Amino acid sequence: MSFNKEKRRLKIRKNIRSKLSGTNDKPRVSIFKSNKGIYSQIIDDNLGLTLVSCSSNEIGKFGQNNIANSKEVGVKLAKKATKKGISKVIFDRSGYLYHGKIKSFADGAREGGLIF
Numbered sequence: 082m083s084f085n086k087e088k089r090r091l092k093i094r095k096n097i098r099s100k101l102s103g104t105n106d107k108p109r110v111s112i113f114k115s116n117k118g119i120y121s122q123i124i125d126d127n128l129g130l131t132l133v134s135c136s137s138n139e140i141g142k143f144g145q146n147n148i149a150n151s152k153e154v155g156v157k158l159a160k161k162a163t164k165k166g167i168s169k170v171i172f173d174r175s176g177y178l179y180h181g182k183i184k185s186f187a188d189g190a191r192e193g194g195l196i197f
Contacts, residue, residue: 104127108171136154148181
């Protein structure tokens with residue numbers, strides 16, 4: 082069952098990525114969640130560079146993947162991005178439903194100062 086779920090998510094992700102691309106002006110916020118943590122990065126696809134990254138490891142709560150921690154990771158990523166002068170981004174949900182942990186991450190990132 083989980084294999085089919087993952088295959089479905091990757092198919093959706095591929096479709097989303099065909100339409101989204103991060104630029105210098107508006108880099109892409111990519112997100113990945115596992116059973117133990119949540120990981121995010123801000124990527125400039127033109128240069129192929131990760132500009133800023135953050136994960137649940139950095140907030141000291143690896144292994145406790147829940148909605149509150151996802152929001153903290155979003156806020157921390159936004160604060161790191163604003164220090165580097167990044168304010169406008171494109172949100173790439175990576176095939177996950179915009180619900181639960183992904184939604185709380187996005188809310189945290191908006192709260193921290195990112196615009197998308």
